[in-house]
Amino acid sequence: xxxxxxxxxxxxxxxxxxxxxxxxxxxxxxxxxxxxxxxxxxxxxxxxxxxxxxxxxxxxxxxxxxxxxxxxxxxxxxxxxxxxxxxxxxxxxxxxxxxxxxxxxxxxxxxxxxxxxxxxxxxxxxxxxxxxxxxxxxxxxxxxxxxxxxxxxxxxxxxxxxxxxxxxxxxxxxxxxxxxxxxxxxxxxxxxxxxxxxxxxxxxxxxxxxxxxxxxxxxx
Amino acid sequence: xxxxxxxxxxxxxxxxxxxxxxxxxxxxxxxxxxxxxxxxxxxxxxxxxxxxxxxxxxxxxxxxxxxxxxxxxxxxxxxxxxxxxxxxxxxxxxxxxxxxxxxxxxxxxxxxxxxxxxxxxxxxxxxxxxxxxxxxxxxxxxxxxxxxxxxxxxxxxxxxxxxxxxxxxxxxxxxxxxxxxxxxxxxxxxxxxxxxxxxxxxxxxxxxxxxxxxxxxxxxxxxxxxxxxxxxxxxxxxxxxxxxxxxxxxxxxxxxxxxxxxxxxxxxxxxxxxxxxxxxxxxxxxxxxxxxxxxxxxxxxxxxxxxxxxxxxxxxxxxxxxxxxxxxxxxxxxxxxxxxxxxxxxxxxxxxxxxxxxxxxxxxxxxxxxxxxxxxxxxxxxxxxxxxxxxxxxxxxxxxxxxxxxxxxxxxxxxxxxxxxxxxxxxxxxxxxxxxxxxxxxxxxxxxxxxxxxxxxxxxxxxxxxxxxxxxxxxxxxxxxxxxxxxxxxxxxxxxxxxxxxxxxxxxxxxxxxxxxxxxxxxxxxxxxx
Numbered sequence: 001x002x003x004x005x006x007x008x009x010x011x012x013x014x015x016x017x018x019x020x021x022x023x024x025x026x027x028x029x030x031x032x033x034x035x036x037x038x039x040x041x042x043x044x045x046x047x048x049x050x051x052x053x054x055x056x057x058x059x060x061x062x063x064x065x066x067x068x069x070x071x072x073x074x075x076x077x078x079x080x081x082x083x084x085x086x087x088x089x090x091x092x093x094x095x096x097x098x099x100x101x102x103x104x105x106x107x108x109x110x111x112x113x114x115x116x117x118x119x120x121x122x123x124x125x126x127x128x129x130x131x132x133x134x135x136x137x138x139x140x141x142x143x144x145x146x147x148x149x150x151x152x153x154x155x156x157x158x159x160x161x162x163x164x165x166x167x168x169x170x171x172x173x174x175x176x177x178x179x180x181x182x183x184x185x186x187x188x189x190x191x192x193x194x195x196x197x198x199x200x201x202x203x204x205x206x207x208x209x210x211x212x213x214x215x216x217x218x219x220x
Numbered sequence: 221x222x223x224x225x226x227x228x229x230x231x232x233x234x235x236x237x238x239x240x241x242x243x244x245x246x247x248x249x250x251x252x253x254x255x256x257x258x259x260x261x262x263x264x265x266x267x268x269x270x271x272x273x274x275x276x277x278x279x280x281x282x283x284x285x286x287x288x289x290x291x292x293x294x295x296x297x298x299x300x301x302x303x304x305x306x307x308x309x310x311x312x313x314x315x316x317x318x319x320x321x322x323x324x325x326x327x328x329x330x331x332x333x334x335x336x337x338x339x340x341x342x343x344x345x346x347x348x349x350x351x352x353x354x355x356x357x358x359x360x361x362x363x364x365x366x367x368x369x370x371x372x373x374x375x376x377x378x379x380x381x382x383x384x385x386x387x388x389x390x391x392x393x394x395x396x397x398x399x400x401x402x403x404x405x406x407x408x409x410x411x412x413x414x415x416x417x418x419x420x421x422x423x424x425x426x427x428x429x430x431x432x433x434x435x436x437x438x439x440x441x442x443x444x445x446x447x448x449x450x451x452x453x454x455x456x457x458x459x460x461x462x463x464x465x466x467x468x469x470x471x472x473x474x475x476x477x478x479x480x481x482x483x484x485x486x487x488x489x490x491x492x493x494x495x496x497x498x499x500x501x502x503x504x505x506x507x508x509x510x511x512x513x514x515x516x517x518x519x520x521x522x523x524x525x526x527x528x529x530x531x532x533x534x535x536x537x538x539x540x541x542x543x544x545x546x547x548x549x550x551x552x553x554x555x556x557x558x559x560x561x562x563x564x565x566x567x568x569x570x571x572x573x574x575x576x577x578x579x580x581x582x583x584x585x586x587x588x589x590x591x592x593x594x595x596x597x598x599x600x601x602x603x604x605x606x607x608x609x610x611x612x613x614x615x616x617x618x619x620x621x622x623x624x625x626x627x628x629x630x631x632x633x634x635x636x637x638x639x640x641x642x643x644x645x646x647x648x649x650x651x652x653x654x655x656x657x658x659x660x661x662x663x664x665x666x667x668x669x670x671x672x673x674x675x676x677x678x679x680x681x682x683x684x685x686x687x688x689x690x691x692x693x694x695x696x697x698x699x700x701x702x703x704x705x706x707x708x709x710x711x712x713x714x715x716x717x718x719x720x721x722x723x724x725x726x727x728x729x730x731x732x733x734x735x736x737x738x739x740x741x742x743x744x745x746x747x748x749x750x
Contacts, residue, residue, distance in 0.1 A: 110461075121346075
């Protein structure tokens with residue numbers, strides 16, 4: 001059964017904004033005079049702009065740098081500068097010896113609302129000074145198709161091991177498997193200035209700079 | 221029952237019971253590390269201190285303590301009541317005990333917490349205990365302080381291999397000695413001990429020994445922090461990703477209650493944890509049992525097979541129909557499985573008696589193995605007693621082999637893939653088996669119908685003491701497997717007669733109607749362990 005809904009009353013504001021149709025005059029009805037008038041307005045702007053551009057009074061909107069007020073750029077030759085904290089494609093920071101800083105704690109994977117990070121942790125072999133202190137990622141995979149670039153992984157990381165400061169936005173590819181970024185690829189990325197920057201210098205277990213005393217050095 | 225007062229709650233206790241045990245039974249948790257309901261109480265962690273009010277008319281035992289006055293920056297003498305460890309203090313009629321409501325107790329807990337964390341590495345991100353760690357829990361409840369110690373922390377041995385199953389991290393250890401006491405009191409193998417003193421204190425294995433035997437995993441489970449980790453679970457998963465199902469261990473006839481922890485994202489089981497049940501396993505499980513969770517994935521029959529080749533369920537059923545067309549129905553033998561649930565076995569018995577009119581029942585299962593007087597039974601099947609209840613006169617598997625050899629049995633429908641002895645003689649007969657795992661029977665069967673394992677279906681199991689226990693489903697069915705009772709209903713339909721059951725609930729109702737006297741195990745533990 002058809003249900004009839006009451007018509008929404010026209011508000012006073014909508015009535016005030018009502019646009020009047022053009023009045024019928026001889027020139028509008030004859031059509032051509034109004035066309036000529038419209039073209040004349042366009043040509044007037046064209047000649048004024050050309051004159052000012054040739055005289056150097058106004059920049060070329062296509063080839064000049066961005067100026068306030070001009071909203072058109074010729075992408076991709078020109079790119080808008082991304083803001084400093086733009087979250088781009090992830091990278092894994094590395095230690096002095098080239099190992100990833102990541103200790104495979106899965107904090108990023110826990111924080112990730114899109115569940116796009118997969119990590120398989122591994123234990124350092126017997127004899128490695130980091131054994132017991134840390135673990136390392138055997139596999140570290142980010143599905144950039146699932147990623148929503150929220151940056152929670154970066155905030156969750158206790159080791160400054162994952163960053164989104166590459167300045168590269170999500171890249172289009174031909175096939176889906178190209179979006180699956182693995183550990184080596186993620187470690188090969190640099191930040192927007194081309195550097196492998198990270199914060200908080202590391203004190204590897206076993207180094208003299210590593211904090212703490214052990215039984216040999218204990219005073220008691 | 222006599223009672224005492226804890227924070228306004230009237231707590232009933234039995235004569236000789238400690239305050240913490242009585243409170244735990246009443247569902248009131250007093251923070252603790254070293255106390256465990258199943259172990260002796262050394263009172264060495266000092267986390268369970270409570271304030272006991274003096275009897276009316278008497279003076280409280282109090283101590284003069286020097287305390288820093290924040291307002292003046294000077295030390296002053298204050299009087300504090302002498303706090304008592306709830307794990308050693310026997311409850312008494314009319315006792316007035318204050319825990320959470322006492323500011324002195326709060327201060328004591330916070331100080332103990334700070335003391336235990338002085339040299340703690342705080343490596344929670346890479347610690348397997350993280351998420352179920354008492355240090356984390358109590359820090360949130362009673363600590364929430366920043367580290368005040370300016371000294372360098374003390375480093376102790378890390379990732380020490382205690383044996384084939386356990387790894388020890390001395391820095392994380394709070395020296396509660398639960399593992400030491402477990403090995404001494406429950407496993408009866410005092411192989412762990414403490415060495416050094418003060419902040420160099422650590423747990424060590426007795427010289428010349430390894431932490432080995434049948435109860436090593438339990439040391440990890442009783443550990444309230446991440447000091448002991450099993451090599452089996454180490455770095456495999458973060459516990460907050462895991463969901464848990466109330467399961468029953470399938471390792472032997474004891475039927476220990478367990479939590480099966482699994483990750484629903486990968487449909488994968490990761491570990492077994494003991495579930496407290498005073499009537500069966502108390503708080504414990506054996507190593508062999510705790511690794512049986514791997515059977516949820518290893519050796520599984522994922523797809524049905526017909527004549528050795530993988531087949532769809534429908535094709536396998538059609539092949540079974542062809543094999544059994546024109547067969548003398550009452551001559552078909554049926555093999556019940558002591559490794560399958562009561563419901564599965566009931567369905568097979570019903571299938572045999574109604575559709576075939578056969579009473580030739582045999583029973584199969586795994587062969588006997590190691591036994592001890594702590595938990596482990598020699599019978600390695602989870603439901604031997606259940607099958608005995610259903611079909612008391614089922615003949616042993618050896619009788620089936622003999623009957624097939626003598627030509628008395630030519631057609632067999634079996635449940636389960638495992639057999640206690642060599643089954644190659646069954647090749648002479650036409651065998652259809654419903655199996656969740658590969659075994660002697662699946663090797664000789666003409667048709668194998670894939671059934672779900674215990675981890676993927678709910679089922680009841682009767683343990684060696686005759687207690688019926690329900691194990692819940694954890695995982696989603698793997699491959700194209702279905703519960704055995706469902707496969708039997710499908711087989712029944714293919715053979716030309718609809719089964720009388722379509723749901724698990726129906727089978728349970730009929731099972732209950734059959735033997736209402738079947739004793740059910742206590743659903744909830746009498747005493748929570750932690």
